[in-house]
Amino acid sequence: MANRVENELTEELLPLLQEERYVTVATVDHETGGPNVNAISWVYAMDSKRIRFAVDNRSRIVENLRKQPRITLTMIGGGSTYSITGTSEVIQESMDDVPLKLALIEVAIEEVRDVMFYGSRITAEPKFEKTYDKEAADKLDKQVADAMKK
Structure with missing residues (x-):
């Protein structure tokens, strides 16, 4: 895909984002207006868009996305290395069937x-590896993955 810009995930990229993966998230900081970058792993492509x-x-x-919903995810x-840009929406403040208070965010891919x-x-x-109890991590990962796919 070098030197090309797509408006959705390609057939090659879609399955890569349907498994646990290290991804960075770049947002606009709600206080400083500067960049804010975080690493995440609970990510799932619902479809190519x-x-x-x-x-x-x-x-x-x-909080950043509430003020400015534009977002870029970076995936290796x-x-x-791919930059995936779009507009986000917090679709659940607290995910059902997950013991932690997790927000579910959906990104409409634009580029x-x-x-x-x-x-x-x-x-x-x-x-990467989870550094806490493996059994607990596996159980939580499954709960989060199942809730994201609903």
């Missing part, structure tokens, strides 16, 4: 851009 993600409902992300995958620098490709994608 919509991405949902979950964050603590006290997160700065939520498929051998490159997908390959932002990898010229003449290069990603050879290893970011990996």
Whole structure:
């Protein structure tokens, strides 16, 4: 997808965002007006035009998006780095069937851009591990994933 701009997720990118993945979220800070970047992993592409993600409902992300709903998600995958820009909406202040107070946010995708620098490709994608109880993490991840897909 190098040097191309799409208005939705491609067939290659869609399944990458239907599994747990390291993604960064860039918003406009509601106090300073400057950039605010956070890392998330509870993210799910509903289809090629919509991405949902979950964050603590006290997160700065939520307050930022209430004031300015424009958002950019950055994903590393498929051998490159992609900037996914759109308009967000908090669709649930507190997700049902999830023990934590998580907000569910949906992004209407407007632009997908390959932002990898010229003449290069990603050879290893970011990996992460949960540092708390594995069984509890797996249970929570399943609850959040199921709630996002509703």
